[in-house]
Amino acid sequence: MQTQTPSPWKQATRYGLIGGAVAILMSLVGMVATFGQRYIVSGIFTMGQVMFLTPILIFAYMTIRRTAPQPINKVILLGALSGLSTSGVMAALVLTGQFLNLRAMFPNASPELYGILTFNQESALGLLLLLGTGLVIGGIAGGIYLLSPRMRSTLLQATTWVVLVGLLRDLIVTVSYRWGFLGNAVKALFAISGLTPLSAVILFILVGAVQYWRLERKQSAASRPTTNQKPYTRWLKLGGSALILILLPPVLGIFFSEILDNVGMYILMGLGLNIVVGFAGLLDLGYVAFFAIGAYTMGVLTSPELGFFSLTYWEALPFAMLACVLAGIFLGLPVLKMRGDYLAIVTLGFGEIVRLLALSDWLRPWLGGTQGIQRIAQPRIGDFLLNTQQELYYLFLIGIGIVAFIAWRLKDSRIGRAWMALREDEDVAMAMGINHVSTKLMAFAVGALFSGVAGTIFAAKLTSVYPHSMNFLVSINVLCLIIIGGMGSIPGVFVGSLVLIASPDLLREFAEFRYLAYGALLVAMMLTKPEGLWPEARRKLELHEDEFDSGQEPLMAMGNPDGR
Amino acid sequence: MKKSIFTILALIVVASMVLAACGPKVVPFECTDAIGCVDVAPGEPIHIAYALVISGADETLGVDSRNGIEVAMALKGQLLGHDVQLTGEDDGCSAEGGQAAGTKLAADPTIVAVIGTSCSSAARVALPLLSGAGFSVVSPSNTAPDLTLEGNENNWPGYLRTAHSDLHQGAAAARFAFESLKVTKAATIHDGSLYAEKLQEVFANSFVELGGTITAQEAVDPNGTDFKSALTSIAAGEPEMIYYPIFVKAGSLITRQAKEVPGLETTYLMGADGMFSPDVVEGAGEAVEGLYVSSPDLAAFAAEYQSVFLPKYEELFGTQPISIFHAHAHDAAMIIFAAIEKVAVQDEDGTLHIGRQALRDALYATADFKGLTGNLTCSPTGDCANPVIAAYQYHVGEYPPTKVWP
Amino acid sequence: MFRNWMQRITLTDVVIWAIGLAILIGVIWGSIVTLGTGKYSTATWIDLTLIGLALGGVYALIALGYTLVYGILRMINFAHSEVFMSGPFTATFAAWALVGAGWWNKYPILSLLIVLGVSAVVSSIIAVLLERIAYRPLRTAPRLVPLITAIGASFFLQYVFRGLYGSGLKGYPEMTILQGFWMLGSIRVFKTQAVAIVGAVIMMLILYGIVQWTKLGKAMRSVSENKEVAALMGIDVDKTISRTFAIGGAAAGMAGILYLLLFPVAHFFMGFFPGLKAFTAAVLGGIGNVPGAFLGAMMLGLLESVGPSLFLDGLGIPAPYQLKDAIAFSVLVLILIFRPTGILGERLAQAKA
Structure with a gap:
């Protein structure tokens, strides 16, 4: 050309x-x-x-x-x-x-x-x-x-804002009902459908002006040397974000709490799958299986409906976690020798087998079959029952805190480095004395554990589980979000979940076009940022390295579960 | 970036306060309703929401119901001088989808009534939220018995449905099979959906009670296409009839494939209202001849369905109805409209006040309402469907099928 | 010798074998009990086998698309199931147009060729566009990245076709000459089944021929071995890959028509599950290997149709056909435990996996 x-x-x-x-x-x-x-x-x-x-x-x-x-x-x-x-x-x-x-x-x-x-x-x-x-x-x-680039970006920003605010009218108005007088003020900005012409013009000018002024500041800032951040600002920022995270549900109401809960659930699963796929390079397409095992163990142990046990959430939790770890090892064993896509298809099969068994008439007396399990216990702290989306949000928050900490510590530990060695080249790793059996099993077990915890909260949140919830798309969603976020990167899991899980929920206006937009978004993101939105530092380094060394195709090898 | 957002927000708020101050003064209306009122200002639409499955493998079910609602809206036109606005959420035909949809809708106080959910699993989780928000909820397609069972924890105030409880339909189908077709050996097939599984269970129990025997209770994958092997294994039990109360896609394929399985050539085939759809005639081709389905008694109103509803549907959506329950959804919308007309208080300037409890009461009081799916009379627990179940028989190239029983 | 062998066995090997053996014993025990009860006659077993073979034939043709692309790019083309859906869904309209024109039963062979052509062309175009837009720019990216674009493209295509043609079911017209059955001795073979099986075998042979003996096939194989070297040898890599997608797409499109002959209902979600099955079949046979894909697909088809009756019925498990995929996947695990690279996947696996 x-x-x-x-x-x-x-x-x-x-x-x-x-x-x-x-x-x-x-x-x-x-x-x-x-x-x-x-x-x-x-x-x-x-x-x-x-x-x-x-x-x-x-x-x-x-x-x-x-x-x-x-x-x-x-x-x-x-x-x-x-x-x-x-x-x-x-x-x-x-x-x-x-x-x-x-x-x-x-x-x-x-x-x-x-x-x-x-x-x-x-x-x-x-x-x-x-x-x-x-x-x-x-x-x-x-x-x-x-036009000058500055003017162009000003216009683009202003137009985008007008379109977005106009499109999300219902969402904004719905949320603002909680804010009393302020809510009425916000409502006055909008017509029955979309913005009023006057407020559209005001918004356009406002956004334009702010953007124009910001770009000017940026230009002048670029010429000055940046000052180093003081150490306490970091803590201030951390404390601020923590406070915001804690205050989110009461301020935003149930609508956003529900979305945040979903995001939280996927973050939990993402952190687990990130260990299996991102750290250890084992492509798992049936990750939903552990989620299902967690949720179903919780259901079987706590629901009085089936009549086996009626434990509380906290009593059942350790059993659910144990079941997930065992399931992780059970899946891990037969697939030890398989590589790449063989592994992918067996894990996919495992996910389907778990779903089909849960659905089957055969196991109905124990697992509820099609009709699922209802009346699952919800967590209780003292006299306080966590049963609304806003309250369960804190459970997710704590769960994510613990799990993210574990994942972060594991990453730099001995086992974490062993995983990465396996990911890069299994044969070399084994030659270096890494026990691939225990290392791989550990990855499966930890991944399964995290997913299972997500499953137990899921069951408690819905107070019911159905086999239909445990479909293949859940595994696919989790896989997509860790790769969109940046494979192997812990902050990437958070970013990926926010983008992929929250955005379809917000795009209520798009109704049945959501999945079309979702698909296009996946393709577009991977085309523009193949390394993910928040790539792992090591990976960024390797990608960079590749620019100088194009003969050996290190890129093909990276993220290649075969390791070659 | 963050700073700019806050600046903009702050400015918007200030600007809107100024605008709000200039707005017209509203005469306060005394709301005496136990759970509050919805006020609809002049020029504003009456807000109806749906919670139906509109994506994924089951989406035709929900999209078709939504089309039914839109047809009802188009046929009704304005309501007391206000437009009707329809927005909604995807219930995903799952518990988690139901919870998401329920939560999001519950956050919007302008909603008067909700039409949904598509699936009973979604309803069980969504209803506490929707009912708690004071909405009236009418479902076009939930059939699980517990939802309208008195005293059941899943029976929530303000919930009604135009679909049949599985209890009625399964038992009626069993009676039809045993008494009218005079069969004593039957097999059932379900597709793992709550609806089909429950219906076949009720059918099997009633059938055995009547004195028949069940030779097999098979289950298939609703997204599968090869049912011949399952049918071949059923044929080994030599049933005189197969009851498969499933949906159109798998149902039409089973109808076709059963005719090709040795031993089943003359076996009676029967579905339920999940297969009462023109798509069955198209999907099953010539095999549709003789297929029975149970369904609410449409006989009296079939004419209106043909002459008014279908043409409007095709005009709006360019296709024939794509699934079932569009008529139920149409009726759900219509009884809501009727109830709103009954209870709404209108100010001189056109402002509407709709009492939420009053609306619920009016819905429960619906009696002898002429709908597409029969004469609707709502029970105190929310069952509005015409309790008369009839059996129909399909013939090639003919829709709707002919009524054969009772 | 024996001592040496004993030393190499680890606990994990024992556990893995135990799992494999457990599945095997379950399968054999179930079969013996079922056959012992004599619930099913020989004719029933033959019917089930034929159903399985026809189904396997369709899976095989879809699996070929997966395997061709995998062989050349080492990527799972997840959107292949949508490539499979697009052609036949479009061709359904052509078929009804032919019915409307009165050609359908008057010139059945011609009509069938037209419909096959439409389906193959549409699927081919979608496959090529897919490669051009979603995969080509990512050829040097980490391997999971194209997997995600493939998933994204799969969603996108599904919902585009849903929007274009509506979300209802479209019946596919029946042909009078394909109704009914032939008797082969005492065996009753439905004409559609026979066409599906024979069609699948023929197309498999043609594709195998293309890969083995044509210039394009040589180019494909060399690109699959090493892209840089192939480029140095004067092979246009982009063009070869594009053509591979076109061939895989055409095979999927034709498979779609065979599929509609057997299961005459088209809709936008029709590709997803057969696609998943075909992918499984390709892996089962040894991915990247054309005869392997065929073998895997036939096996999967048989497992699905015969498996539930044979293995589960005797064990008194209710509704065995609900578990047909569970059986298929269990046997898959069993086979991969003992042959970790699929039935025929040896050569390729050792060379590149």
């Missing part, structure tokens, strides 16, 4: 057409029409419009960046051409829709969609409007490119 640059006009058309394909995809998937009534700024523009106008803007901008440098008038023209191509494709869709019944194949190719795309005008006028909009927005993309 570098050898001969195609004419910029051709490239503009090409990018425009790709943009058109993306816009059509979004339209036919239903995102445009579903958000057609969802106002960002009340009465002015909707999320649906944002959905189909953004591709025009983005692809026009990409065109200009790829073809740069160009003279000013040509930049605008190129952008306009790209925008026109994109809107042309969409116009073609609308036209086709008039003559062919696309709806037989694509249920979302509804009259409503065509209405949104043509701004609810008559067909000819509407198509012209659509093409014109493409032209103008493409041109604007050119204009944006010509």
Whole structure:
């Protein structure tokens, strides 16, 4: 591609057409029409419009960046051409829709969609409007490119904020009900759907101004040498964050407590899987099995429904933990010799076997079968029963504190280094005298233990367990979050959980498009930051090393559970 | 970065205070309701929420119910001069999904009523939250008996349903099999869902009570596709009838594959309302001929379903109904609308006041409501479905199926 | 000699063997008891076997896609199950269009070819796009990174197709010439089953031929051995990988049509579970190995259909078919305990695993 640059006009058309394909995809998937009534700024523009106008803007901008440098008038023209191509494709869709019944194949190719795309005008006028909009927005993309970077980032920030706040209107209003007078004030900012035009303008200007001013400060700060942080500020910061963490549930209410609890549960599991996959390099696709064993042990031991035992949460906890450790060793033994993907599939199978046994009619008298186990005990401290999401949050907080501390200490211990040696090269590690049996089993056992603890809290939180909760997707989610966070990195687990678990919960507006967005997010994140959001220091070092030493493919070996 | 966020927030708050001060004065309304009122200002919509499964393997169930609600909204139009706004959460058809959905909805005091959940496992966890928040909850598809069993810990105030309790339907199916089809040996299949497992259990118990024998109680994977091997093993017990109260996807495949299993060619096949769907006719092809399903008695209102509901559904969503329980969801929405119309107090400027307990009372008092799924009369514990269960028989290319019993 | 051998045995070996032996004894004991009760006739066993083989055939064709990609990139293409779904789901519309035009039963062979073509092309395009967008930029990244993009792409594709075609079930039209069964002696073989088994074998042979004897196959194998050296030898690595994805996609698309012949209901979630099974089959046979994938898939199909009746029924376990996957996975563990690199995975495993 570098050898001969195609004419910029051709490239503009090409990018425009790709943009058109993306816009059509979004339209036919239903995102445009579903958000057609969802106002960002009340009465002015909707999320649906944002959905189909953004591709025009983005692809026009990409065109200009790829073809740069160009003279000013040509930049605008190129952008306009790209925008026109994109809107042309969409116009073609609308036209086709008039003559062919696309709806037989694509249920979302509804009259409503065509209405949104043509701004609810008559067909000819509407198509012209659509093409014109493409032209103008493409041109604007050119204009944006010509602005100073500072202005550009200001505009981007301001627009993003307006769209976000407008989109999350319901969420913000819901949470603000708890704040009394303040809540009413917040509510006044919004229309029934989206922001009021006035508050949108205010927000835009405010964010813009703050951002503009901040960038200026940053620029001048960059020229001054940074002063070293005083030691007590670190403690101050730590204390501050601890205080915030403790105060979160009462301030944010049950809505966010629920989300935080879920995040907490995944952090617990993530910390465990991080040991198995991140430290020891053993790819485990059936991690949910231990979670299930923890939850079910808790259920069987505490629920009076089955009639075996009715222990309290704290009495049952050690048994649940023991069961998980034993299960970890039991799984670990047969897979000792397996490597890489063989290991992955056996662990996956183990997860499925556990779920199927829990579901089966065969074990129903002991595990409840399909109908699950209800009336599971909740933890009680003195006379105080932890039974709401806000109270259980503290249980998660304490659990995470302990588990994270253990994981952190293990990482730098003798066994931690043995794990990493195994991860890098199993044969060499064994040659160096590392006992691969006990080392691997230890990784499985500790990982299982953490996951099991998460499972017990999960059971207590719901007061019930069902086999349907123990599906493969849980394992996949945990794996994704540790890799998004940065494999082998403990803070990465926290970041990954926040991003992957909290964001789908917040994207309530997206309803059934959440998983689509989730999938796209996973791909996009891995493409832009393959080492994760908060990579482990050692790994960063190795990645860096690789830039100088590309022959040996150390990157392929890293994170390669085979170790070769 | 953090600093800028706080600055912005602070400025927003100040600005909004100024705006709020300029707003119109609202005449206070005396709320005498035991658990509070919802006020809907003029121009604001009446907020109904759903808690249905809209993602994952079971999503067609919830999406279809949501479509049913939207059809009801479209048919109803405005309610007392207000639009109806529908927002919602995914209940995931699981306990943890139910808890998440329940918690999030419970945080929003503008919600008047909730339609959901899709699955009983979600309901058991979500109901304490939703009921505690004062909402009225009407489920289109929870069938677990305990949810409306008097005195059961899972029976919460303000919870009603337009779906049938498994107890009614399983027993009726057994009676139909034993008395009308005159079979004495039957096998059952469930798919590991709470619904199917409970129904087949009730069926099996009633059938044995009536004097029949159960030759096998098999279970299959709802996402599986090969059921022939399971059917072949069932065939070894030589049942005269197979009862599989499961959902459309696996149900249509079983219907097809049963015809191809030696020994089952003439065996009666029967499903439940989980298979009362046009998709069964499409999915099972010619094998659908003769398939029985139990379902609420639709006979009296089938005409309206065909002439009003289906065209609107297709207009809005571009497809035929994709699953079952859309009619139940439609009815759930309609009885809520009717109850709101009954209890809402309207000020002169159009402001609505809806008493939460009053709404619940009105819902429980629903009697002889003409719905798509029959005449709805709600019991004091919340069972609204028409208690008359009928058996239907499918014929190739025909929907809805023909009523054959009683 | 014996003493030497005794010394090398450790406690863990004993435990592992004990686990393996326990599974084996369970399997054998269950089989003996079931066969002893005589609940099932010979005809039943033959039926179950045929069902298993047909199912295995479909798994095999999907597994080939996994194995080809694994062989060349050493990555689990998790989104392959969505590649498998995309083609047949789209082809269902083509099939109904053919029904509408009256061709379906008039020119059945032509119709079937058209539908196969549509399905193969769509799946191929999706596979190639997938590689281009989600995998190629990450070719030098740590190995779990493309695994995550694959998972992400899998979610994305599932929900894109859900949005495009709606979330309802789409029935796949039946063909009159494929209805009913043939009698082979006293054995009743359904035509769809026969087509699925024969189709799977033919396609397996074609793919094996491509990998073994064509220029592209040579290029694929050399890229799989060592990308740098292959590039030095004048092989366009990117193009070869792209084509591998195209072939794997086409195989998945055609497998999808066979799948619809057997189970004529299409929907957006239809790829997930067969994909998982096929992946298991590929590993069972020794991943990266084309005949291995075929063997593994057939075995898995048989285990699923015959296993529950044979192993569990005799033990008095209720609802044995609920546990068919548990059986399949247990046997998988059993096999991998004694052959840690799958049935035919030896060569590859020693060379690169």
